Amino acid sequence: MSETLTTPLPIVRRASRVRQFYTLTKPRVVQLIVFCAVIGMLLAVPGVPDMKVALAATAGIWLVAGAAAAFNCIVEQHIDAKMARTSWRPTAKGDLTNAQTLTFSAVLCGLGSAMLYYWVNPLTMWLTFGTFVGYAVIYTVLLKPATPQNIVIGGASGAMPPVLGWAAIRGEVGPEALILCLIIFLWTPPHFWALALYRAEDYRKAGLPMLPVTHGPAFTQLHVFLYTLVLFAATLLPFIAGMSGVIYLVCAFVLGAIFIGYAWKLWRNYSDALARKTFRFSIWHLMLLFAALLIDHYLSPLL
Secondary structure (H helix, E strand, C coil), X not given: CXXXXXXXXXHHHHHXXXXXXXXXXXXXXXXXXXXXXXXXXXXXXXXXXXXXXXXXXXXXXXXXXXXXXHHHHHHCHHHHHHCCCCCCCHHHHCCCCHHXXXXXXXXXXXXXXXXXXXXXXXXXXXXXXXXXXXXHHHHHHHHCCCCCCHHHHHHHHHCCHHHHHHHHHHCCCCHHHHHHHHHHHHHHHHHHHHHHHHCHHXXXXXXXXXXXXXXXXHHHHHHHHHHHHHHHHHHCHHHHCCCCCHHHHHHHHHHHHHHHHXXXXXXXXXXXXXXXXXXXXXXXXXXXXXXXXXXXXXXXXXX
């Protein structure tokens, strides 16, 4: 009887520890990264790419992105502990030590890099590793605590996934991949500043110079709106460059108009609830925009 009662406990503890390590990888963020990388792979060739290479690239990028997220949790554990949005993370709560987290990050990065180097190509491995350094070191360590433009400058590394996917299949970085990179680069500030607006007090407590903290909400709201306008222009580039057809163009117009509408309302009649809606829609905006690009890629030649 006593064995029956006690034996499940180690299993529960192991499952809990696995869950803690999984949480370090910021699964929702990484899923969006991998989604954009896969879109880059599929757009890189007219038909279906080499699936063995595509699967290896997807797994490798996923692992390295998870490693960067885990490293970020080490660097920001004291900041995370002060913020309601992040105080539940295992590093912030002290459930995992720095040594455990750093080892986990190193293992993920090593495995992912090896997969990319040997099963994909060296260019993709170096680009992915450069993205790791850009996010985990340049953005997290240097930019984020130093300047309210952190998300703008640091957004370059977050915009790289479609370039990684393109390079995995083509073995080069083409202008089409850079257009996709530009779209994400311009999407990042209005996406993140919408979040920062209704989390401004959290950032103030943590001592981070986010734009709503340093320049005020009105200034930030205006810049969210202005960036959506520039982003809208950038989303038309795939059509202008011949990457896509009318299907994508219509979707880009509709999605862009909705995003601009949210940003306009946010600027003229702010509320935390509206900022949350804008932030959530921004995620759908990027996903649906890239999905439309993919659908157009396969359907336009048939029309």
